[in-house]
Amino acid sequence: LKWRALRLDTGNYSWGSEAVTRKTRILDVVYNASNNELVRTQTLVKSAIVQVDAAPFKQWYLTHYGVDIGRKKKAPAAKKDAAEGQEGEAATEEEKKSNHVVRKLEKRQQTRTLDAHIEEQFGSGRLLACISSRPGQCGRADGYILEGKELEFYMKKLQRKKGKGAAA
Known part of the structure; x- marks a missing residue:
């Protein structure tokens, strides 16, 4: 059976x-090797x-490694000092973890490696991905990062x- 997307x-x-x-x-189509018209x-x-x-990947990374990627290092600390109120209370509640969870996260930290290019993309909130399914045949646009x-x-x-677009 075919399902048109x-x-x-x-x-x-x-x-x-x-x-x-x-x-x-899916936010945007940015490149297609076969035809620029498709972009x-x-x-x-x-x-x-x-x-x-x-x-969704940022959220998974946070729960799996306990690291919030894509954030500026110094900006969150300055905001917490300025606004103590409810945000301060929420932050302390979030930090409470059992010893087992803490040990598990520390063990995962040892094997954690993140490509600089991917970390840069997490900062912008958009990841480049390739569609590996055939959307016109199966009705799904699945792929990989x-x-x-x-x-x-x-x-x-x-x-x-981008260079060509600016020059023209």
Whole structure:
């Protein structure tokens, strides 16, 4: 059976190095190797490069490693000092964890590595991903988060594309 994808705004995206999959919103189609027209019309096809919402992955990372990624290091501390009130109480409640959970998080911290490019993307709240399913055939836009050499390649492509747009 075929299910046409007429209008999609979400999909399941896998983060390969962390072996986790989350349902997330598709924000934008940014690159397509076959045809630039597909980018202009925001068409979702297999192997299109899209920007997806980083929030579900950020939330998972926070619960799994106890680290809030994509935040500026000094900004939250300054805000907490300025506004003590209810936010201060909420922060102390959140920090209460059992010894078992603390030990588990510390053990996970030892093996934790995060690519600088991905951390930069978490800061903007958008991750680059590739669609690996065929949305026109199965009605779903599922894929994977770009990492490593593949991410660097597409980041260069997008930088070049931005350069051409500014010059024209």
